[in-house]
Structure formats: C-alpha cells, structure tokens
Amino acid sequence: MLKKKKWLQLSLLSVLAVILLAGCGGDKVSNNGKESGSKDKDKDVLTQVKDKDKIVFGVKNDTRLFGLKNPSTGEVEGFDIDIAKALAAEILGDEKKVEFKEVTSKTRMALLNNGDIDAIVATMTITDDRKKEVDFTDVYFDAGQSLLVKKGSDIKGIDSLKGKKVLAVKGSTSAINIREKAPDAQVLEFENYSEAFAALKSGQGDALTTDDSILYGMADEDPNYELVGGTFTDEPYGIAVKKGNENFVAELNKALKSLKDSGKYDEIHDKWIKH
C-alpha cells in the first residue's frame, strides 16, 4: 500500500515537473515579447544603433565568398562582410563601427529577435514566410538554388534526383524547396555548410543543394566538384531586421542605394563574385 502511494507521488511529481517546464516556457516567451515590446516603444533598433555608435551584424562564418573565417587573422571575410562594413560607413560614417556575430541559418532569426544582433547579412533569402517574422531591406544580391555534385556524377539536374540522397542545411530555404521540386529524393539536413560539404565529400550523399553563389565557393575550394543543371529557384538576398523597425529598414535601403549609385557595390561584388 505504502509503496503504491510512493509510486503515485513520484509519477505525479514528474507530471508536475513537465507542466511546470511547459508553464515556464510559455511565460518566458510572453515575457520576452513584452520586454522587447516595451523596449521597442522607447528605443527602436535604429536609435539603439545610433546610441552605441555601432551596428551588430549577424554573418555566416562558414560560407566561402560570403562570410568565411580566415584562420590566420581570425576575421570573417566575404561579400556579406564588405557590404556590412560599407553600410556602417554610410550610416555611421565609419566602416569600423561594426561588430560581427557569427550565425547559422538555424540560429539567425532567434538571435535577431532576441536583440543580440541588429541585422542579419547572412545569405538570407527573402521569402513570404520569413517576412511574417522579420522585416527585409531591398534585395542586395540575386542568387538561385542549384546542385553541387562530384564530377562525373550521373545527376544532370533537378529531374535526375529520384532515389538520390540530397544534402542541405537546416533552416535554409533550399532544404524546403528541394522537397517540393524533387519529392522522390531523400533529403538530409546538416548544421552548416562546412558539415554538409564534408558529408558530400565523404560520400554520404549524391548532391548538395543550396544557392549557386555558395556552391561556387565550394567548387572553388575543391575542383573535383561542379554545379549542374543551372538554377531552379530565385533566391533574392535581403538584410533582415527585427519586425517593426521601418525606419532602420529605410536607413539601410538608403545606404544600399547610395552604395549602388557610387559604384562601391559593384566594386565589392566584383571582388568576391567572379563567375
């Protein structure tokens, strides 16, 4: 009898723990919402940026040509990085007034909404779904999804993926697109591009899919791999900022436009993108 009671207690306790945890979760989310809401009222992101005289950009650190950590300097380098610096030069008058935080496709939205970063410049495609969560600037780069395969592969394009293993990256639009465009392919998703490419190189999959701009970087790194089949989607990259910061978006758009007008944008583009 006593034993039964104890069991009952224990199981009740565990159920309680789960509910408590769940309750915590809910509370925390709503708290966050409230906090950031009130913060928004008295200080929007643009004001915060001006106050600290620095923009914190979320960037990739594993994407060749866009944001790749240079092991000898410890600095991240790439197209996204130079664009971010140029934007800081336009908005705050000095390209050194930036701070880079390394993000992945998986973490960038959460970091932005938490206020850890002011804007995302990390090969991020503008989509309708994402527009519900964040605000985007004008397009700053046009990419399209493609396939990377080992040279000599029998995969010639999106139509020859039946029964093949396709590797993608968690949280990327390409992982969602490939399921629609090639429903007969098996899709495996990895944490970031370096892991996905390592998996492709070790034969864990038949093709790797993401934006052509990123794939070109991989093909540059290892000439045994090539792009096939051209692009099958449009991936316009935008800079994302936390929802409800129209003035910051406007400021970034103004800066982007003046970069394009002054030729600085073309200069950065030609420095990194050579195909």
Next chain:
Amino acid sequence: MLDFSILTENLDMYLVGFKNTIMSSLIALVASLILGVLVAIMRIAPLKPLNWLGTAYVEIIRNIPLLIITFFFFLGLKLSGIYAGTLALTIYTSSFIAEAIRAGILSVPKGQMEAARSSGLTYGQAMRLVILPQAVKIVIPPLGNQFINLVKNSSILAVVAGLDLMYHGDLISSRTFIVFDVYIFVAAFYLILTIPLSLGVGYLEKRLAKSN
C-alpha cells in the same frame, strides 16, 4: 502559454524522430552494456596485457568528445548518420559502463575473494558466485545514470542527420521559426524515455537493497 498546435501539426515528424531515438538508444543500451562488461572483465582479469588493453580502451574513449567519435564513424568510416551515431553512442557509453562495473567489483571487500578462494572455489567461481552478486547492487545506480545519459546523448544523431528526435526538432523549428516551444516538446519526449528509466532504476535499487 505553450502552443500545442505545434505538437499536433508536426506530430508525425515528432513521432518519426521519437521512434528513431528509442531504437537507437535501445540498441546502444544493450550493446554498450555487453561491451562495457567485457571491458570491465578485461580490466580486472588477472592477466596484465588484458588489463592494459582495457585501460587503454577506457582512457582513450571516455576522454574524447562524443561528437568526434561520431564524426569519425560518419565521415571517416562513411556509415550513415543513424548507424554512425548509434555506434559512437555504444562505444562512448561502454567506456563509462566499464568503469562503473569495475568500480563496483573492486568495492567488494578483498577478504571476500580471499575467503572464497581459500574455501576451494576457482577464480571464475568465486567471481560468479560471491563477488558479482554483491557488486550488482553497487553498480545499479551508476549504471542507471549512464543509461539516462545515453538517452540524452543520443541527440548527437541530429548533427549527422541521424533522423532522431533532436534532428526533427531542428527541422520543425527551422520551418516554423519557433524555437522555444518546439524544443519544449522535444524535451517532453525525452522525459517520456528518461523518467521511467530513472524510476525503474530507483525501484531496482530498492528491491536489491531489500534482498540484503
């Protein structure tokens, strides 16, 4: 409050992941127990080369991050994610289990072995009939800890696309852009596995203590 529509709308994904986590954990649990016992025997057997081999195994494996062992099987031996993860989990956990078992056996007073041997039992008989029954009671709680750790560590499969619970949690969160709630449900699924395990070990512990 927690948004339960995330759970209901993505239930099939959660369940696929849950099933694979159970399978992988179960296989790793049985295999690591067998492997762990073998290594523990190697470590205490009255034969020096076996001792060294056992010690080397334990010291190398348990001092390497599980992630690296997993990558070794995944990228090095080119096993698929779910196999590489389960195998890494087995090997990693077996080194801890071996240590727990060895410690349990060694904690039986030396006099027990000496008494058993001097009453005419062979080393094997003394082990089986006198030492091990006493060691089991001591070993149960640390073994339980290892099994609970094993279930949680199985989330390593997510990193090598092992299709487990954590992997599917990642996918759901990246589709819905919801982080907190998605992983709360992932945690709840892990609790469904670990809490019975925890209670079961506690129960076993009590039963064995009573038989004293």
